[in-house]
Amino acid sequence: MKSIIFDLDGTLWDSRQTIAEAWTEAIQHHIPDHSGFTKEDIGNLMGLQIPVIAERLFPDEPLERRKELMDACAVVDQKLIRQKGGKLFEDLEATLKLLAEQYDLYIVSNCEDGYIEAFYEAHGLESYFKDYENPGRTGLSKGENILLVMERNSIDQAVYVGDTQGDLDAARHAGIPFIFASYGFGTPEDYDEKITTFKELVKLMDT
Structure with a gap:
């Protein structure tokens, strides 16, 4: 082998804590009254593909809106991960x-x-x-x-x-x-x- x-x-x-902070920042920018995410919330999503995560997090949103929100999360989490790591x-x-x-x-x-x-x-x-x-x-x-x-x-x-x-x-x-x-x-x-x-x-x- x-x-x-x-x-x-x-x-x-x-990287759960860093992602939780990043996604909270991103989502609250788009949905100000959103409660944000915890480390445990992110842990429950680990291993899933992004479209499945989007469906679980935003079941009432149309597909295009889900993609917009997840894209926003990705921009912030990659920036924060580069800064803080996991x-x-x-x-x-x-x-x-x-x-x-x-x-x-x-x-x-x-x-x-x-x-x-x-x-x-x-x-x-x-x-x-x-x-x-x-x-x-x-x-x-x-x-x-x-x-x-x-x-x-x-x-x-x-x-x-x-x-x-x-x-x-x-x-x-x-x-x-x-x-x-x-x-x-x-x-x-x-x-x-x-x-x-x-x-x-x-x-x-x-x-």
């Missing part, structure tokens, strides 16, 4: 450094275009990853984006590391093993392997 593809939120970092999971960079010595690393996340770049910029981690993808750029599902990354990087074997049912479904769609990051936000119904801390991935990949 030469390639590891990662989910982002709940797998590499916890909470990297313990030993993240040291572990990425070790893994990158033996494996090619990638990110596939269900985020808007620009979010992964903001993650890179905030924490200086871009050099560890060979490529990345998201539905904000492609309009594809997570499973389809995994296959896209595999195809354009000539990857014939890989594992996907994530924390939600959506991550499991994506790995199954792509036909690759799923490693469950149990320290994250979700509870998938199945997995091939499990890690309870990020650094456990080094030992697991060596077995």
Whole structure:
């Protein structure tokens, strides 16, 4: 196995507080009497594609209005993430450094275009990853984006590391093993392997 593809939120970092602050600022600009968002609110949305999030947050708004509101949230959250970053999971960079010595690393996340770049910029981690993808750029599902990354990087074997049912479904769609990051936000119904801390991935990949 030469390639590891990662989910982002709940797998590499916890950006819930920063996103909650950003989305509150954005939405209250457009809807002044909106109560805003908490860290817990954002956690309940992690792993979902943006259109699904928009439907859950603004069920009474037409599609174009939902898109306008989510676009406003994206502008503010990317700005704030670049400034404040998020909470990297313990030993993240040291572990990425070790893994990158033996494996090619990638990110596939269900985020808007620009979010992964903001993650890179905030924490200086871009050099560890060979490529990345998201539905904000492609309009594809997570499973389809995994296959896209595999195809354009000539990857014939890989594992996907994530924390939600959506991550499991994506790995199954792509036909690759799923490693469950149990320290994250979700509870998938199945997995091939499990890690309870990020650094456990080094030992697991060596077995």
